[in-house]
Amino acid sequence: MYLVCSDLEGVFVPEIWVSVSQHTGIDELKLTTREISDYNVLMKRRLELLQKYGLTLRDVQNVISLLKPLPGALEFIDWLRTKTQLIVVTDSFTEFAEPLIRQLGRPTLLCHHLTTDKEGIIRDYNLRQEDAKRHVVDALHSLMYKVIAIGDSYNDISMLRRADHGILYNPPQNVADEHPDLEVIKTYQSLRRVISQIIDDDE
Ligand SMILES: [Mg+2]
Incomplete structure (x- = not known):
């Protein structure tokens, strides 16, 4: 039986940053996981900038x-x-x-969380675990599910590769070019067709 694990930003909602x-x-x-492959470098820089300009979580x-x-x-x-069922797997918080997620009708959300101080300044970010997206696929496999994974950026690649079917959805050209063996899909309509086929073939 198949479940779908999908990234959030760039797939269902705009890029937050x-x-x-x-x-x-x-x-x-404006730099995102679509441009910078090292997530920790990216997040540290973002938090530095928020602190520098005095921007709070609010x-x-x-x-x-x-x-x-x-x-x-x-x-x-x-x-x-x-x-089938949808699990949103994001490196957001x-x-x-x-x-x-509320606007999307509350699919299951697996993500990280932030640490803020009394003034509401974001002081740190807490990863639920390293390479969390890939671990979700591994966990579902251990429960005897097959996984269709959807993502658009560098931080999705390990999840897409570990899944039974990994789909790059509307990726930037640099990500697609660096992973030419991954299937690229650009519209929800095509995504429906491909997912239907995978699930129907499995039944
Ligand atoms: Mg994304």
Whole structure:
């Protein structure tokens, strides 16, 4: 039996940090896992910038509250739930992802969390575990599930490779070029077709 594990940002909702960059005018905050392959380097830099400009968790959450799912995402998720179950596996944080997950109808969310101080400044980030996305696939395999994994960025690659079917959804060209053997899909419609085929063939 198949389950679907999908990334959040870039697949169902816009990139949070790109939006924060646009709303705050801090250009460097627009870098994401789509451009920088080392997640820890990226996160440390983001937190430094937030602290430097005095931006609090609330400021970031205010930007996130303006975000809406990508066009077609809700319809795709509704359809997907008629076929199988969806687990959203993101390297974002409970404090950021929660309102977005609510808008998506609350699929199961597996992510990390933040540490903030009394002033609301984000002091640190806490990974639930290293290479968490890949571990989710391993855990589901241990429960005898097969996994279709969907993601768009460098931090999804180990999950996509460990899954029974790994799909790069709308990746930036650099990620696609560096992983030419992974299937690239660019629309929810094509994603539906491919997932249908995989699940139907399995029955
Ligand atoms: Mg992503």
